[in-house]
Amino acid sequence: MTSHRPKTETHPLSLWRHLNKLRWLTLATVFIMLLCIPAISLYQTYVAAHGYALLSSSQKIFYDGMELLTAPFTDDPTKDLAVIKGNTWSGTFFGLQLSDPLAVVGQIAASLQVYWPFAITALIPIVLTMIFGRFFCGWLCPATFIYELNTNLAAWLHHLGLRSGQHLFDRRLKYLVLVVGLLISALTGAVLVATVYPPAIIGRELYYAIALGGFGSGMVFFMLTLLFDILVARRGFCRYLCPGGALYALLGRYRLFRIQRRVQHCNDCAKCNAICEFGLNPMGDDFGQECNNCTACIAICPTDALAFVVRIRDQPEQGEGHLGARYRKTHGATEQQPVVLR
Amino acid sequence: MEPPCPPSHPKNALEVGLPRIYPEFCKRLIRLLLGVLALLLPCVLAVPPALAHHVMGRPSYKLNEDSNTPPSMQVETQIGNYSVTYMVFPAFPRPNAFGRINLYAVRIDNGKPFQGKVRFLVRDDSWFRSSEEVIGEQPVDDNVFRQGFIFRHAGDYIITASFEADGQPYTIDFPLRIGQPSRIGIIGIVVGFIIVLLLVVNITQRRRLLNAKVREAQIKRHE
Numbered sequence: 001m002t003s004h005r006p007k008t009e010t011h012p013l014s015l016w017r018h019l020n021k022l023r024w025l026t027l028a029t030v031f032i033m034l035l036c037i038p039a040i041s042l043y044q045t046y047v048a049a050h051g052y053a054l055l056s057s058s059q060k061i062f063y064d065g066m067e068l069l070t071a072p073f074t075d076d077p078t079k080d081l082a083v084i085k086g087n088t089w090s091g092t093f094f095g096l097q098l099s100d101p102l103a104v105v106g107q108i109a110a111s112l113q114v115y116w117p118f119a120i121t122a123l124i125p126i127v128l129t130m131i132f133g134r135f136f137c138g139w140l141c142p143a144t145f146i147y148e149l150n151t152n153l154a155a156w157l158h159h160l161g162l163r164s165g166q167h168l169f170d171r172r173l174k175y176l177v178l179v180v181g182l183l184i185s186a187l188t189g190a191v192l193v194a195t196v197y198p199p200a201i202i203g204r205e206l207y208y209a210i211a212l213g214g215f216g217s218g219m220v221f222f223m224l225t226l227l228f229d230i231l232v233a234r235r236g237f238c239r240y241l242c243p244g245g246a247l248y249a250l251l252g253r254y255r256l257f258r259i260q261r262r263v264q265h266c267n268d269c270a271k272c273n274a275i276c277e278f279g280l281n282p283m284g285d286d287f288g289q290e291c292n293n294c295t296a297c298i299a300i301c302p303t304d305a306l307a308f309v310v311r312i313r314d315q316p317e318q319g320e321g322h323l324g325a326r327y328r329k330t331h332g333a334t335e336q337q338p339v340v341l342r
Numbered sequence: 343m344e345p346p347c348p349p350s351h352p353k354n355a356l357e358v359g360l361p362r363i364y365p366e367f368c369k370r371l372i373r374l375l376l377g378v379l380a381l382l383l384p385c386v387l388a389v390p391p392a393l394a395h396h397v398m399g400r401p402s403y404k405l406n407e408d409s410n411t412p413p414s415m416q417v418e419t420q421i422g423n424y425s426v427t428y429m430v431f432p433a434f435p436r437p438n439a440f441g442r443i444n445l446y447a448v449r450i451d452n453g454k455p456f457q458g459k460v461r462f463l464v465r466d467d468s469w470f471r472s473s474e475e476v477i478g479e480q481p482v483d484d485n486v487f488r489q490g491f492i493f494r495h496a497g498d499y500i501i502t503a504s505f506e507a508d509g510q511p512y513t514i515d516f517p518l519r520i521g522q523p524s525r526i527g528i529i530g531i532v533v534g535f536i537i538v539l540l541l542v543v544n545i546t547q548r549r550r551l552l553n554a555k556v557r558e559a560q561i562k563r564h565e
Contacts, residue, residue, distance in 0.1 A: 051433040056522045149540040155551040156543045212517050213498050214467070215529040223536065274559030275552070300556075 016307050020299035023138065027145040033084065034142055034203055038210035039066065040081050045211075047077050087203025088142060089194065090121065097121040100136075100200070101129070101251065102244040106191035109182040126251060133252030137238065137245055138292030143198030146226070147235055151277060154230040165232040168279070171239060171290060174246040181243045193243045198222055200244075235277045239290075253289040254312045259298065261285050265305035266321025272297035272306060282306060285317045417516055423508065425450050428501075428516045437496050437521045445487040445503055447512075455485040460505045462489045467498040467517065468527065474502070496521025 043066040046055065055063060066077075074080035085092045090099040099121040108114055128135065137144060154164040181193035194200045201218040209215050225237040238245050261272075261282060272282035275296045280287055282297045298306045303323060320327040417428045427446040435441040447456035462477040480487045493499070497520055504513045526534075 049433040054432075054434045058522075146540065149544045152544050152548060152551050153540055155555060156547050159547075159551070159554060209530065213519060214527055215533060219529055219533060223532065226536070270559050271556050274556045300552075 016295065017299045017301070017304065019295040023295060026139050027142075027148075030088065030140050031142050031145045034087055034206050035210065037084060037087065038207040040070075040077075041085075041207075042211045043067075043070070044078050044081055087200075087207070088136075088140060089197075089200040089203050096124075098124060100244065101126050102193060102197060102247050103191070103200075105182065105247060106185055106193045109185040109193075110189050110191045112186060129248055129251040129255070131256045132293055133255035133258065134245065134248040134290070134292040135252075136248055136292075137242075138294035141199045142202045143222070143225075144238070146202075146222075147198075147229060147238060148277065150226050150229055151234060154234065157230065164230055164234070165228075165236070167233045167236075169233065169236075169240045173240045174242055175250075177241050178243040178246040196221070196241075197244050198225060198237065198242065234279070239278055248292075249289045255293075256310055256312060257293065257308050258311055258314065259287055259291060259293065259295070259306055260309040260311065260315050261318065261321075262305050262307060263318040263320075264322045265303045266323060267303050267305070268321040268324030268326065269302060271300045271302065275300045283321070285315050287314050419514060420450060421512055421514055422510060423449055423451065424456060424512065426503070426514055428503070428514075430518055435491075435493070435518070435520050437493055439492065441491050441493075443489045443491065443501060443518075445489070446485065447487070447505070447507075448485075455482070456505065456507055457482050458505055458507060460487040460489075460503050463502040463504070464491075464518075465500050465502070467500045477501075493520040 039062075043063065046052070046059070046063050052060070052063060070077055070081060083092075083094050088100060090103050091097075099118065101122045104119050104122040107118060125136065158164045177196070178193070181196065185192045194204075195218070201222050205215050205219045205222070209219075225241075229236050233239065259282065266283065268283060270283055273280075276282060277294065277296065278290050278292065280291055293308075298308075305321065305323075320330075322328075419426050419428075424447045429444045431442050431444070432439075443462065445460055447460070448454060449456070459479050459481050461479045463474050464477050465474040477491055478489055480489050487503075499518045499520060501516045501518050502513060503516065504511065506512065
């Protein structure tokens with residue numbers, strides 16, 4: 001018995017669909033780094049303290065394990081292992097100091113002055129956001145890694161009979177959170193936006209848990225956001241409440257790289273709309289400033305109708321996809337059925 | 343021209359023991375060195391003696407480097423006009439054993455050490471146990487505020503150092519671990535459970551859930 005595989009057509013744009021795999025790899029790498037950095041920091045503390053004999057048995061196992069892993073790369077862990085420090089809020093990456101733009105804006109609000117050495121560290125993320133849009137949210141944010149897994153958990157619970165929240169709110173709510181957060185920061189002199197900003201919370205809490213021995217109240221807040229996403233709105237915190245997401249969306253409003261639908265290849269299957277975590281409408285050419293270029297829609301599109309283009313604005317609505325039944329019916333298309341790619 | 347000295351008859355005492363070759367050069371060199379030493383001697387005497395302390399015979403100029411009493415944790419932070427450094431000794435404090443905190447506070451603008459008093463408080467850093475206790479109030483001692491402690495129970499604690507400078511209150515929290523408290527608390531168990539659940543569901547159900555989502559979106563679209 002022979003199997004009949006569908007005839008496939010290949011073109012360069014079909015490579016875009018693999019970006020989603022790369023994105024998951026990036027998200028996982030960032031998350032693993034956030035686990036490794038405090039572990040390395042703890043190991044460096046033990047080494048600097050010259051106190052191996054004073055360590056408990058579990059600490060000795062940890063020490064020996066870290067020594068085994070790092071020995072091929074360094075003779076002086078206290079110095080050589082300090083090349084990556086901090087977290088996604090602010091850190092040093094092989095000598096390059098990088099900060100979240102929200103950290104800088106929060107510092108400016110709290111101190112009511114610009115501390116330029118710190119402000120400059122946000123320059124690269126800002127420029128990248130102006131080119132790639134809200135890419136931090138989709139590609140680097142450690143909270144996204146958990147939130148996307150949580151979306152599937154909500155769907156699974158829904159499948160089991162527990163109705164997950166599908167409420168819709170005004171997306172502009174998060175800009176209000178950003179403004180109020182900055183105002184309170186200005187009034188109190190403390191960067192309070194960091195207390196409700198999931199990537200900052202995760203970086204901080206993982207450090208607390210590994211290096212200092214326990215989670216803090218930030219982790220409770222983060223778990224509440226997971227519950228909010230399950231019970232109230234899918235990816236509700238990112239969509240409606242995240243102050244960092246609001247800032248990135250504003251910075252990336254006129255981004256250069258954006259996803260666009262190629263209407264002549266679209267079959268109106270609506271898979272892109274179903275997969276979009278932010279509830280956007282790629283099938284209706286509605287990406288806007290909220291799109292985080294996560295490429296999930298590109299990955300799922302069966303006809304490769306979605307691709308990156310260089311434009312500073314979205315394409316106006318292009319109407320029904322030319323491969324869709326409705327379009328072909330209204331336009332009386334009689335040509336041969338186009339080849340299905342997947 | 344004076345003939346070279348015969349090897350068996352040195353001219354004076356200075357020449358005794360010098361190499362037989364180039365005696366004039368050696369004499370000049372020694373004179374030069376003595377002159378330099380004579381010039382340097384007043385400079386050496388004018389410099390105050392180094393205030394090095396010795397721990398079990400090993401000189402240590404910095405307590406956090408190459409010391410037999412290394413700090414378990416050194417935290418440096420900036421607050422207001424001050425840069426504050428906090429250290430805990432010994433390296434791994436244990437219950438019922440004496441330990442101490444050293445705190446340095448210097449002005450960021452001119453490096454002048456803070457000379458007032460610092461109050462140290464402690465609270466248990468575990469959930470539902472937040473009562474705060476004063477450990478003591480310490481005056482400055484050689485630009486350092488030293489606070490001794492003995493903890494009866496292992497655990498994670500927060501040390502709060504507070505002082506008043508320029509009419510402003512300063513309060514800084516630092517972590518302190520005593521002994522080996524349990525690393526996994528209630529939140530740790532909950533977080534661990536959620537992470538395992540998320541991973542299991544995503545690994546085993548991903549494809550099915552994806553199809554369900556697509557089906558649902560298509561139904562909505564047709565409605």
